[in-house]
Amino acid sequence: MILALSGVRKSYTTAEGLIEILKGVDLQVASGESVALTGESGSGKSTLLHLAACLDRADSGSIVMNGRDIRQLNENECAHYRRTQVGLVFQQFNLIPSLTVAANISFHAKLADRFDPAWEMELIGKLGLRDYISRYPEQLSGGQQQRVAIGRTLAARPPLILADEPTGNLDEQTGDRVLDLMVSLSRTARSALLLVTHSARLAGGLDRIVVLRGGKIVE
Template structure:
């Protein structure tokens, strides 16, 4: 298993008191496997992705990535993990405004020492970004920025891809093309893909679908 979560619990303090979002989540994703994470709004799907991505820590439970316990990581190890081992596709694009689209696309891949020009060309064509390579993020629409953010993540061929509604700002045809590239990466590079989606149509294209309900996972 590339990703293995066991007994994950997470609570947050609110004006109304402590709210437990995750109440003992168990979930594993194997190399080359794609898993759709579904559930109603507010069920903790994004929280779960943030924990798996090393952006936050659980109150209880363990998260293992390729056999390594994230709970034992210091801050520098967490930063290295986010840079090299996991690809994050969230609603915030986080593109570097001073870099062109072309440089944004290759940035993480070069940082992780996994730059592959042929794979990048495939991503550029698949995402329809050929005409935008010389532009800067502020010159792009929200949907175009989303495509660049997805391409930047996939360019580094991360062992684990965590995606939160990655096609939410895209039309159906472009969304399908994005999912095709993600599934291609999972199959060909042996990456694990955990994707949050509200679309049953997209979820049905993945290997497996799990539901987060009542703070726990069901299949």
């Protein structure tokens, strides 16, 4: 298993008091596997992704990535973990406005010291971006920008990809096409994919669906 969560709990303090979002989550994701994480709004799906990305800390339990419990990492180690072990894709494209498409795609791979020009060009071709490599984000459509964001993530061949409603800002047809590409290319890269979605239709295109309900995973 690339990622294994066991007994993960997370609470937040609000004006109404302490609210427990995750109440003992157990979840495993294998290399090359795509898993859809579904559940009602506010069920903690994004919280779970943030914990797996080392963007937030669980209250208890273990989050083991490639044999190491990331709850034990300090801030510098978390930053290195995100550079080298995890790829993040969100609704917001988060592209760098001053960089071209080609430079945006290679950015993460260079940070991770995994830049591979041949793999980048393969990605650019499969993502349908060959005619746009010299353009800047503002010159692209939403679908094109999201494809660049996916290419940036996959260029570094991260062991784990965490995606939070990555097609939420796209129309249905474009979203379907982008998701199909993400799943196909993550398999090619042998990256595990954990994707949050509200759409049962989109979830059906992945290898497995898990539901977050009552603070726990329901397979």
